[in-house]
Amino acid sequence: MKLSNSEKKNYWKKTPIFEAFFQKILFSNRKKILKIFDSIIQIKKKDTILDVGTSPLDLKSENMFLKKFKKHKNLTSLSNQNLNPVKKRFTNFLYVIGDARNMKFKDNSFDLIHSNATIEHVGSDKMQLKFISECLRVSRKFVFITTPNKYFPIEFHTKIPFLHWLPHSYFSIILKLFGDNFFRHNKNLNLISYKKIIYYCKKLKIKNYKIFFNHFLFLKSNIILVIKK
Numbered sequence: 001m002k003l004s005n006s007e008k009k010n011y012w013k014k015t016p017i018f019e020a021f022f023q024k025i026l027f028s029n030r031k032k033i034l035k036i037f038d039s040i041i042q043i044k045k046k047d048t049i050l051d052v053g054t055s056p057l058d059l060k061s062e063n064m065f066l067k068k069f070k071k072h073k074n075l076t077s078l079s080n081q082n083l084n085p086v087k088k089r090f091t092n093f094l095y096v097i098g099d100a101r102n103m104k105f106k107d108n109s110f111d112l113i114h115s116n117a118t119i120e121h122v123g124s125d126k127m128q129l130k131f132i133s134e135c136l137r138v139s140r141k142f143v144f145i146t147t148p149n150k151y152f153p154i155e156f157h158t159k160i161p162f163l164h165w166l167p168h169s170y171f172s173i174i175l176k177l178f179g180d181n182f183f184r185h186n187k188n189l190n191l192i193s194y195k196k197i198i199y200y201c202k203k204l205k206i207k208n209y210k211i212f213f214n215h216f217l218f219l220k221s222n223i224i225l226v227i228k229k
Contacts, residue, residue, distance in 0.1 A: 029216055122190075128192070
């Protein structure tokens with residue numbers, strides 16, 4: 001997903017009354033996801049890490065993984081966006097501009113591949129398969145991918161309950177009526193379900209994987225895919 005400056009500026013101003021509320025929920029959810037990460041993966045000082053899909057947005061809920069490992073000396077950030085604000089904040093990381101569906105890294109380049117809420121923005125099912133495949137290819141030990149659960153009632157990009165459960169054609173038309181000409185396109189927002197994650201793993205012949213869930217309001221709000229090589 002790549003937003004222009006005007007799109008980023010306008011989108012985050014669409015719902016000023018609710019934005020603070022949604023940001024608190026996002027922060028809380030991502031904090032819990034990091035706890036799940038800690039319970040599964042133990043990072044060593046010498047481990048090399050690739051963060052796929054680093055956000056350029058300067059929000060409390062963004063780049064929490066980078067904040068957690070801000071002192072780590074072997075972390076690389078991959079994004080298709082300008083990360084100058086992030087570079088100023090985290091000066092010890094290496095930054096690479098590129099496409100996560102076609103990474104310019106050699107096989108087994110990093111001990112851990114981490115990606116938070118990026119796979120739903122890379123396009124069609126075929127593109128999502130390529131995304132997982134590339135994460136797996138360049139990883140040496142673990143792949144940790146998180147994404148919103150398609151069947152959670154609230155969609156946090158559009159902030160409209162239940163609309164994302166409709167067929168995509170209806171979803172797209174209604175979002176257009178609301179004035180959202182970005183997330184209505186499948187290439188920018190393609191939400192994933194638990195069953196689709198399993199399908200992707202079978203399609204890629206991945207056997208050593210586990211799926212975890214983050215819960216909000218007692219419902220499964222986020223899906224976490226962990227692959228061990």
